[in-house]
Amino acid sequence: MTRYQLLATLLTQRIEQGLYQSGERLPSVRALSQEHGVSISTVQQAYYLLEQQQLIVPLPRSGYFVRSGKTQPPIPAMSKPVQRPVEVKKWGAVLELVNARLDPETISLGSSVPDLTQSTLKPLWKQLQRIGQKQLVSAFTYDNLAGVPVLREQIARLMVDSGCQLSADEIVVTTGCTEALAVAVRALAHPGDIIAVESPVFHGILQILCGLDIKVIEIPTDFTSGINLEALELALDQWPIKAVITVPHCNNPLGFIMPLQRKRALLTLAQRYDIAIIEDDVYGELAYEYPRPATLKSMDTEGRVLLCSSFSKTLAPGLRVGWLAPGRYLDRALHMKYTSTGSSAVCTQLAVAEFIRQGHYQPHIRRMRGIYQRNLERFTCWVRRYFPDTICVSRPQGGFVLWVEMPESFDGVQLSQTLRKDKIHVAGGALFSASGKYRHGLRLSFAMPMTPHIEQTIATIGAAVEQTLVKREGEAAV
Amino acid sequence: MTRYQLLATLLTQRIEQGLYQSGERLPSVRALSQEHGVSISTVQQAYYLLEQQQLIVPLPRSGYFVRSGKTQPPIPAMSKPVQRPVEVKKWGAVLELVNARLDPETISLGSSVPDLTQSTLKPLWKQLQRIGQKQLVSAFTYDNLAGVPVLREQIARLMVDSGCQLSADEIVVTTGCTEALAVAVRALAHPGDIIAVESPVFHGILQILCGLDIKVIEIPTDFTSGINLEALELALDQWPIKAVITVPHCNNPLGFIMPLQRKRALLTLAQRYDIAIIEDDVYGELAYEYPRPATLKSMDTEGRVLLCSSFSKTLAPGLRVGWLAPGRYLDRALHMKYTSTGSSAVCTQLAVAEFIRQGHYQPHIRRMRGIYQRNLERFTCWVRRYFPDTICVSRPQGGFVLWVEMPESFDGVQLSQTLRKDKIHVAGGALFSASGKYRHGLRLSFAMPMTPHIEQTIATIGAAVEQTLVKREGEAAV
Numbered sequence: 001m002t003r004y005q006l007l008a009t010l011l012t013q014r015i016e017q018g019l020y021q022s023g024e025r026l027p028s029v030r031a032l033s034q035e036h037g038v039s040i041s042t043v044q045q046a047y048y049l050l051e052q053q054q055l056i057v058p059l060p061r062s063g064y065f066v067r068s069g070k071t072q073p074p075i076p077a078m079s080k081p082v083q084r085p086v087e088v089k090k091w092g093a094v095l096e097l098v099n100a101r102l103d104p105e106t107i108s109l110g111s112s113v114p115d116l117t118q119s120t121l122k123p124l125w126k127q128l129q130r131i132g133q134k135q136l137v138s139a140f141t142y143d144n145l146a147g148v149p150v151l152r153e154q155i156a157r158l159m160v161d162s163g164c165q166l167s168a169d170e171i172v173v174t175t176g177c178t179e180a181l182a183v184a185v186r187a188l189a190h191p192g193d194i195i196a197v198e199s200p201v202f203h204g205i206l207q208i209l210c211g212l213d214i215k216v217i218e219i220p221t222d223f224t225s226g227i228n229l230e231a232l233e234l235a236l237d238q239w240p241i242k243a244v245i246t247v248p249h250c251n252n253p254l255g256f257i258m259p260l261q262r263k264r265a266l267l268t269l270a271q272r273y274d275i276a277i278i279e280d281d282v283y284g285e286l287a288y289e290y291p292r293p294a295t296l297k298s299m300d301t302e303g304r305v306l307l308c309s310s311f312s313k314t315l316a317p318g319l320r321v322g323w324l325a326p327g328r329y330l331d332r333a334l335h336m337k338y339t340s341t342g343s344s345a346v347c348t349q350l351a352v353a354e355f356i357r358q359g360h361y362q363p364h365i366r367r368m369r370g371i372y373q374r375n376l377e378r379f380t381c382w383v384r385r386y387f388p389d390t391i392c393v394s395r396p397q398g399g400f401v402l403w404v405e406m407p408e409s410f411d412g413v414q415l416s417q418t419l420r421k422d423k424i425h426v427a428g429g430a431l432f433s434a435s436g437k438y439r440h441g442l443r444l445s446f447a448m449p450m451t452p453h454i455e456q457t458i459a460t461i462g463a464a465v466e467q468t469l470v471k472r473e474g475e476a477a478v
Numbered sequence: 479m480t481r482y483q484l485l486a487t488l489l490t491q492r493i494e495q496g497l498y499q500s501g502e503r504l505p506s507v508r509a510l511s512q513e514h515g516v517s518i519s520t521v522q523q524a525y526y527l528l529e530q531q532q533l534i535v536p537l538p539r540s541g542y543f544v545r546s547g548k549t550q551p552p553i554p555a556m557s558k559p560v561q562r563p564v565e566v567k568k569w570g571a572v573l574e575l576v577n578a579r580l581d582p583e584t585i586s587l588g589s590s591v592p593d594l595t596q597s598t599l600k601p602l603w604k605q606l607q608r609i610g611q612k613q614l615v616s617a618f619t620y621d622n623l624a625g626v627p628v629l630r631e632q633i634a635r636l637m638v639d640s641g642c643q644l645s646a647d648e649i650v651v652t653t654g655c656t657e658a659l660a661v662a663v664r665a666l667a668h669p670g671d672i673i674a675v676e677s678p679v680f681h682g683i684l685q686i687l688c689g690l691d692i693k694v695i696e697i698p699t700d701f702t703s704g705i706n707l708e709a710l711e712l713a714l715d716q717w718p719i720k721a722v723i724t725v726p727h728c729n730n731p732l733g734f735i736m737p738l739q740r741k742r743a744l745l746t747l748a749q750r751y752d753i754a755i756i757e758d759d760v761y762g763e764l765a766y767e768y769p770r771p772a773t774l775k776s777m778d779t780e781g782r783v784l785l786c787s788s789f790s791k792t793l794a795p796g797l798r799v800g801w802l803a804p805g806r807y808l809d810r811a812l813h814m815k816y817t818s819t820g821s822s823a824v825c826t827q828l829a830v831a832e833f834i835r836q837g838h839y840q841p842h843i844r845r846m847r848g849i850y851q852r853n854l855e856r857f858t859c860w861v862r863r864y865f866p867d868t869i870c871v872s873r874p875q876g877g878f879v880l881w882v883e884m885p886e887s888f889d890g891v892q893l894s895q896t897l898r899k900d901k902i903h904v905a906g907g908a909l910f911s912a913s914g915k916y917r918h919g920l921r922l923s924f925a926m927p928m929t930p931h932i933e934q935t936i937a938t939i940g941a942a943v944e945q946t947l948v949k950r951e952g953e954a955a956v
Contacts, residue, residue: 091813098623098816116618128617128825129610135603140594140794145576175653175798178820190691191669204820211817213668316618318824320653335569338576339689342656342682345823346796347606 003038004045011046015055015066016381026056026064073384076392076405078228081199081218082435085239088210093431094203100425107457109444110427112252112401114313115371117449120364124315127351139347145338147173147323148346151353155323158356161291162284163298164307164325172324172337175344176317177282177310180324181245182208183340184278184306187332189214189242195278196235196244198227200403200432200441202252205245205280216434217241223394223403226251226258229265236273243276249293250283253403253432253443255396257293267299276329281309282322285365287398288373303328311352313399314365319348372400372447379446382455386462388469400447405429406465409472410440418464424457481516482523489524493533493544494859504534504542551862554870554883556706559677559696560913563717566688571909572681578903585935587922588905590730590879592791593849595927598842602793605829617825623816625651625801626824629831633801636834639769640762641776642785642803650802650815653822654795655760655788658802659723660686661818662756662784665810667692667720673756674713674722676705678881678910678919680730683723683758694912695719701872701881704729704736707743714751721754727771728761731881731910731921733874735771745777754807759787760800763843765876766851781805789830791877792843797826850878850925857924860933864940866947878925883907884943887950888918896942902935 001009014020027035032043047064050056056064101111131139146152152168159166174180181204189195191213197205199218209216217235220228227246235241246266248258258266270277279296287293297307306329310322321344326333337343355361376396383393383404394403406412412428419426429441444461448454479487492498505513510521525542528534534542579589609617624630630646637644652658659682667673669691675683677696687694695713698706705724713719724744726736736744748755757774765771775785784807788800799822804811815821833839854874861871861882872881884890890906897904907919922939926932 091816094816095623095812101620102622111620113619116615121618122613124618125610125613127610129607132603132605132607132610135600137594138796139606140599140602140796142579142589142591142795144580145573175819175822178816179818182818186689204816207813208817211664211814317620318616318618320819320821320823334573335685336689338569338572338656338682339686340657340660340818341653341798343798344653345798345826347826348823 004042004049007032007036007038007042007046008049011050012055013378017377020066022066024066025062026066028063073389073391073393075223075395076403078222079199079220079437081220081433081437083217083231083235085194085215085217086434087215088206088434090203090431091207091210093428094207097203097425097427097431103423106423106425107453108425109457110425112313112445113317113447114400115368115447115449116316118364118367118371120360120367121315123358123360124351124355127354128347130354131347131350136350139350141346143343143346143349145334145343147171147344148349148353150357151321151349152323154353154356158361159325162281163294166325170325170330172326172330172333173344173349174310174322174324174337175341176312176320177280177308177322178204178208179337179340180308180310180322181205181278181280182212183324183333183336184308184326184329185209185212185214186336187306187326187329188276188278193242194239196232196241198246198251200253200429200438201245202247202280203427203431206434218433218435218437221254222256223254224256225262226256227266229262229269233269236269236275241273241275243278244270245278245280246296247280247283248296249281250286250396250398252283252399253401253427255394255399255401255403257287257289257397260294263294263296264299267296267305270304271302275304277305279305279307281307282313283399284309285314286369286372286400288369289397297325300327306333314368315352315355319352320345321348321352369398372398375400375446375450376402378450379444379458382458383444383462386459388462388466390469391465400445402444402446404442404444406440406442407469408440410465410469411472412439412442415442415464415468418468419461422460424460426461482520482527485510485514485516485520485524486527489528490533495855498544500544502544503540504544506541551867552870553701553873554881556700557677557698557915559698559911559915561695561709561713563672563693563695564912565693566684566912568681568909569685569688571906572685575681575903575905575909581901584901584903585931586903587935588903590791590923591795591925592878593846593925593927594794596842596845596849598838598845599793601836601838602829602833605832606825608832609825609828614828617828619824621821621824621827623812623821625649625822626827626831628835629799629827630801632831632834636839637803640759641772644803648803648808650804650808650811651822651827652788652800652802652815653819654790654798655758655786655800656682656686657815657818658786658788658800659683659756659758660690661811661814662786662802662804662807663687663690663692664814665784665804665807666754666756671720672717674710674719676724676729678731678907678916679723680725680758681905681909684912696911696913696915699732700734701732702734703740704734705744707740707747711747714747714753719751719753721756722748723756723758724774725758725761726774727759728764728874728876730761730877731879731905733872733877733879733881735765735767735875738772741772741774742777745774745783748782749780755783757783757785759785760791761877762787763792764847764850764878766847767875775803778805781807784811792846793830793833797830798823799826799830847876850876853878853924853928854880856928857922857936860936861922861940864937866940866944868947878923880922880924882920882922884918884920885947886918888943888947889950890917890920893920893942893946896946897939900938902938904939
């Protein structure tokens with residue numbers, strides 16, 4: 001990058017972060033030249049670039065001003081899914097999404113893979129090296145069915161931050177959060193049973209239920225406060241629902257954190273109808289607020305909450321180290337774990353345990369929280385800039401996925417076909433419903449470094465969205 | 479060990495290996511003294527020890543003779559399980575077995591954990607070290623749902639030895655053979671369906687079926703040739719059986735290798751009744767014969783065989799690297815894999831792939847085959863020596879488990895309680911049946927180095943068996 005480009009980037013960031021507000025006067029050319037120790041012409045070139053990007057406007061004899069930008073798009077309205085139990089399908093589309101992340105030439109905004117480039121992860125590789133060097137026989141033999149004890153102790157310690165007072169014996173290590181969820185569901189429900197979920201809901205949860213022949217009922221969900229409790233209560237009155245699965249913190253795909261009193265109310269409702277709650281907390285540690293929100297599990301005195309989590313979003317998904325705190329379903333969960341994979345790979349468990357024990361976990365999480373929050377600012381700015389004005393976007397309070405909703409007429413399937421030619425992959429909203437909703441939605445991941453290439457990608461997606469909408473309107477007019 | 483003990487051990491081995499046959503004259507004291515360069519009194523002490531152990535008898539003026547030992551115990555008769563579908567239970571007893579292997583003070587002959595002490599495994603640790611050293615990002619990210627491509631290529635190459643011509647795309651890597659089996663069953667069957675199994679059958683298979691609410695029908699099984707095909711055909715006529723699960727090579731728990739023509743006949747039967755075959759080949763590479771036997775999969779032209787295997791018995795169970803070659807059920811198997819664990823841990827997959835690619839696999843397997851075969855000789859010798867004459871034992875043709883059957887009146891549950899006080903754990907035969915059979919059976923593992931401590935353990939078990947039988951007879955007499 002040349003000097004003027006660097007300066008332009010810096011100014012863009014300041015504008016995007018609101019340091020210079022819409023309509024505000026920017027510093028004079030002379031002032032900037034002095035501030036940054038660059039020539040007058042460098043500043044002029046930078047301003048010219050920003051002018052071309054329609055970020056600023058020059059006013060004769062007054063200087064440069066921040067262009068009155070688009071306003072923040074609204075938050076989508078509460079979802080309105082189909083209010084009856086349905087069977088899950090759509091495996092083909094999910095498999096396509098899963099495979100898309102493997103093509104090195106495709107930019108995948110569809111998968112939620114964390115940023116693995118940070119130096120704070122390095123001690124984890126060192127632990128693998130140490131296991132190999134010391135030829136630890138313990139890494140090669142069967143371990144405890146519930147997971148390596150040293151890891152379960154460290155997990156129990158971490159969980160104190162979310163308000164949980166658990167012993168290592170109450171935790172079962174799993175092969176990723178997927179196995180935690182699958183084991184939790186199998187501990188509770190049988191084929192044909194009904195489980196309630198948020199709507200939209202993480203497609204992996206839908207597929208797990210599909211694989212176990214369990215029906216889902218999607219409950220209307222608010223984009224800032226989570227699952228609608230009145231709607232859930234109506235559903236509980238009407239159907240023999242076995243459990244509810246919720247992602248209350250940094251929800252995937254909506255990003256909300258469920259307010260404390262609503263979590264309490266959900267627990268009360270579960271008690272009243274005597275159902276279990278499966279709490280997926282896999283993004284919980286990535287809440288931008290500090291301290292992180294308290295889990296439903298931490299408020300549960302009856303053991304009816306089965307907490308599922310993993311290190312896949314906080315450390316690295318390839319480790320496949322997750323866990324389940326199954327409450328009063330412990331015996332049954334252990335049985336299901338035995339019949340699912342026996343035990344989980346040992347060396348990754350040992351590496352993670354030592355990584356945490358040596359104090360590397362918290363600094364890494366602090367850094368990642370900050371990075372994802374800054375990424376979100378840049379990312380939503382670009383979405384605002386390059387997408388049509390008619391969109392709504394979620395307001396993530398943690399994690400690294402954004403939900404974008406186009407007008408109802410929008411066809412997400414068509415969009416992803418268009419984008420495939422450009423080697424861009426996004427997660428179409430239809431994946432997040434079992435009842436055929438959200439074709440007009442998109443989930444975009446913003447975990448990767450926010451490079452100009454990503455900005456270009458957003459611009460391409462935005463243009464494709466615009467085109468799809470225009471085409472639709474044209475067709476409607478005909 | 480002193481000199482005379484060493485010599486005694488050597489002579490014992492020669493007798494056990496049949497170098498000195500029953501009734502044969504042993505070398506003179508003088509000849510042995512010269513052969514081994516030890517004193518006359520050392521040889522005399524060694525012979526005295528063997529005399530005490532009732533292995534040899536002195537005949538005045540003629541020297542020492544090998545005592546006409548017990549003859550080899552007979553092979554158990556064909557099993558006679560209950561001939562109707564039943565539900566699986568017994569999780570409590572299996573959990574106890576699984577936990578017993580964790581107590582460092584308990585000698586577990588009940589678990590089938592391979593010998594992890596051999597130097598030929600060292601390159602595998604080196605691979606883990608390399609991954610850590612090179613900070614391979616690929617080890618930390620999500621990989622292909624079907625498993626790391628380089629590993630699948632190496633597995634496809636290995637499978638050529640068992641007669642299979644598969645491409646990497648036809649293989650799905652799993653978290654151990656347990657997940658391979660569970661995914662295979664879920665790809666084929668639904669709750670309430672019936673699956674046929676050998677009898678006795680590996681308790682893990684029973685528990686997997688239990689976890690999926692699938693009923694089993696146990697088929698009579700011959701101790702040298704495997705599942706009885708006439709009995710299987712009768713069952714197929716009578717019940718809507720979805721699939722048969724078989725462990726045709728180095729069967730767990732019986733040790734047989736199914737003869738080629740019987741494997742062909744099983745496949746023909748499966749075709750005729752249009753059922754699938756789940757072939758568990760996890761011990762197949764440990765057949766004592768060379769080349770290793772051909773899999774059912776290799777003879778299958780219709781994709782109806784789902785081959786399940788892993789590196790848990792050949793390399794190390796803690797890796798949790800298994801695989802499934804699901805034939806025509808590939809799509810459904812991938813779906814079930816996704817809903818079970820997503821993908822499997824990456825670093826162990828990469829380590830195994832490189833271990834094979836560098837040529838370390840075959841030498842290791844050759845060594846382990848030899849070790850287990852020699853272990854078996856020592857082990858059965860000890861069982862013959864220390865167990866009552868009334869037992870029957872299996873004739874393993876590979877792997878490292880032995881099946882021992884006591885008279886029908888024998889109570890294996892009582893035995894394991896007695897042995898628990900001695901910190902010895904064995905797998906009671908009752909675990910290997912869903913219909914309450916084989917209380918008089920035991921499965922013993924002989925993977926560990928055959929030390930005097932193991933001999934002592936066999937002696938303790940043998941004495942406990944004797945005592946239980948005597949007590950029973952006493953009770954019966956009263």
